[in-house]
Amino acid sequence: MADDFEAMWGALAPVGRSAASGGYFRQPWAGAERELRAWFVEACEQRGLRVQGDGLGNLVGWWGEEHATRPDERLLTGSHLDSVLDGGAYDGPLGVVSALAAIDRMRERGVVPARPVGVSVFVEEEGSRFGLACLGSRLLTGATTWERARELRDRDGVALPDALEAAGLPGPQAGDPxxxxxxxxxxxxxxxxxxALVDLGRAIGVASGIWPHGRYRFELSGTADHAGTTRMEDRxxxxxxxxxxxxxADEEARRAGARATFGRVEVVPNGTNAVPSRVTAWLDARCESEGALAELVAGLERRARQRAEVDGTEVRVVAESVSGLVSFDPDLARRVAADHTGGDWPVLPTQAGHDAGILSGAGIPTVMLFVRNPTGVSHSPAEHAELPDCLAGVDALADTLERLCT
Amino acid sequence: MADDFEAMWGALAPVGRSAASGGYFRQPWAGAERELRAWFVEACEQRGLRVQGDGLGNLVGWWGEEHATRPDERLLTGSHLDSVLDGGAYDGPLGVVSALAAIDRMRERGVVPARPVGVSVFVEEEGSRFGLACLGSRLLTGATTWERARELRDRDGVALPDALEAAGLPGPQAGDPxxxxxxxxxxxxxxxxxxALVDLGRAIGVASGIWPHGRYRFELSGTADHAGTTRMEDRxxxxxxxxxxxxxADEEARRAGARATFGRVEVVPNGTNAVPSRVTAWLDARCESEGALAELVAGLERRARQRAEVDGTEVRVVAESVSGLVSFDPDLARRVAADHTGGDWPVLPTQAGHDAGILSGAGIPTVMLFVRNPTGVSHSPAEHAELPDCLAGVDALADTLERLCT
Structure with a gap:
């Protein structure tokens, strides 16, 4: 049984991997990610799953539709195949590969699902190309409209419709399933x-919800000048x-038990011997409550404005995306966490956004399973999960799906 | 007489200008800068100047060789045509256009030079493409060797020999003049x-020398991580x-009456939701003395290492280029500053590097003339000089050259 997961995992390992860093570059609608989606379609077809896709590249492979007694109570499981820039192998693909392996496992056990079970792949979950996380599931649920999304551009100025066209996708169509x-x-x-799971000594956990979080663009503008001749006082x-x-951001987030990160910066003109005219920096902020998030961001904007008065610069802050608190269905989480061999799984919150948060926000009862990460490191080439924990994840997912679909 | 300068200046105005910012992008061996060098060759030929060029693209147009009584005591004047990214119109081209206009003026006055007078254009003065300022004059004087220069790469990873080849230039050749x-x-x-000239109320000044200055690459490395889930304490x-x-850098430079600027930054992976694994930042530092410069840079490296201990990061500092103090020939400066109508020109130091510093360092007696800049702003679209001051500059250069060549 382990073979299915390991064979699939091994097939994906080289796709989009940087020889230099060992990290993954699987940006949506480009080389490696397209290869992964093609692989997924083939993996579904080999299993006889009926594949549906839309004009964005979101995909679902359906199992058990022919014998389902509750065909209108579909059970969906899955994740995404794209990565952040120079990311890890597990964030996303682990959920997709585990879902396929879980279906293999249920089949071997002779499970006949009363509800059709689908394995989903949502595109651009990371927002690493067009800056809006969970873009595929947002468009699918209507959380973001196509009118807004079609204006998005990547770092090279490519508009989303053009990126889709280059990937052979038409964008959302009237005839899309x-x-x-x-x-x-x-x-x-x-x-x-x-x-958290390392600290608890457990391989598997269940998510209670997702912290409110947002991306805020700080546009800081001043005056370009010669770095040699302009006195410090005149800049x-x-x-x-x-x-x-x-x-x-670091100080305030520590104080509040929150997270605040400036991980992306663009400087104009970005020349060694020129005082910059503009620095654009993106704040990623996450807090336990929506009130705390608003307070954190307002405090940072205030700190920026105070310093701007000293520097003679201008500050503009644009919220690019803000996601409210997600509370997953508590009854579902309790049911999934209990009643299986090996004792209850711990239930814990997460600070990371997921397609699960978008689907939950659209009113679909949702639950997440976590697989232990020995270092806690993610969005990095060092992201890791041990094979026995991955296989425990496949077991946990198969058990969960079986209980939910029969 | 004014017409020559103004006509030339008007012809150059649109070349490499960004409609968005009004600034100039005249990076060496690419579109706009190649156009400017072609324009220069044509301007020389129209004046009957004999044009010499080398395999790098450095150019000189010679006047008065046929009647020169001191043919081996050549007098060179000129500057550069490249700009920083989003730079101004004046830094470089003002010296080239003024030199051509000064020759026109001397000819009209019937000057017959005893020494050949050359108008020079040195390539990649700004170092905006290959990171090493005054690259053309450095290679010409041997201050930098071709063995070192041929390894330089631009931001897109293009090696210098390939950039030259793409511009139709062979690189340094045995047969180069x-x-x-x-x-x-x-x-x-x-x-x-x-x-300084604004404060003094004068249109023209003479340089006494150039402050020591350098470019230092700060390579700061840490651990890429998920911006949401990684606790601030674990980063x-x-x-x-x-x-x-x-x-x-700002604090220390203010304290020392020096200049220290971080104007160029590159972040890896530069994603909004990833703690960076690496930040590379370039320090431009300039001080009155070489000792003060070394002390400033050492102090900043110390500050970086102190903070790195707190952050758990690593620091590596690489001096990419360091230029010692340039003292221009004091007798020559005195002679040029005195003995002309309108009273002595003020003599003052500059913090900016110039090809003049490289030629001076190679043992060629050198002098610089400055034209007033009403805002002091340079390396910016706002860089400016008033037309009457530019014409006073042509007059001053023509007077200076006439006295030096007869």
């Missing part, structure tokens, strides 16, 4: 992205405003 | 890049080390 039609439960298995250097704000 | 053979004086006219975020160092 509704991949979520009749779906009444969603289960997402994911590698844990922190160390309006937005780099100093940025540096102060980045340090404030 | 030595553009500096017999040159015993160099005069560079340049827009002032500070406000090794090089962005924080960088931010602290950038603020320290």
């Amino acid at each position: 509704d991949l979520l039609a009749g779906v009444t439960t969603f289960v997402e298995l994911h590698v844990e992205q922190g160390r 309006a250097d937005p780099m100093l405003t940025y540096a102060t704000t980045a340090l404030a | 030595d553009l500096l053979a017999g040159v015993t004086t160099f005069v560079e006219l340049h827009v002032e890049q500070g406000r 090794a975020d090089p962005m924080l080390t960088y931010a602290t160092t950038a603020l320290a």
